[in-house]
Amino acid sequence: MSDGAVTAEYLRNFVFDKPSFGKRGYNEKAVADFVALCARRLDGRGHLTAADVRNVRFNKPPLGRRGYDDAQVDQLLTEIATAIDKLDA
Numbered sequence: 813m814s815d816g817a818v819t820a821e822y823l824r825n826f827v828f829d830k831p832s833f834g835k836r837g838y839n840e841k842a843v844a845d846f847v848a849l850c851a852r853r854l855d856g857r858g859h860l861t862a863a864d865v866r867n868v869r870f871n872k873p874p875l876g877r878r879g880y881d882d883a884q885v886d887q888l889l890t891e892i893a894t895a896i897d898k899l900d901a
Contacts, residue, residue, distance in 0.1 A: 820852070823848075823851040826847065828881060829884055831880070836877070837879035837882050837885075838871070839871045843879070850865060850892045860896065861900075862894075866893050
């Protein structure tokens with residue numbers, strides 16, 4: 813997000829791209845579930861820390877399927893961790 817203000821609402825409406833052909837990316841359900849937890853945390857609920865966000869790892873989708881673009885997910889997670897750091901400051 814360009815202004816650095818990732819919000820819960822922004823996360824709830826975020827649409828991930830598919831990875832390029834030949835790449836599998838990250839498992840869609842795992843990413844969606846984790847981003848939902850992040851949105852709850854930015855709403856002031858939950859106990860997710862910035863370290864939790866920085867350390868999360870996702871499985872690949874099943875063979876033959878493409879999940880979410882891993883570079884895009886990783887970038888968003890960096891922004892979420894920064895937002896949680898600011899919330900906790």
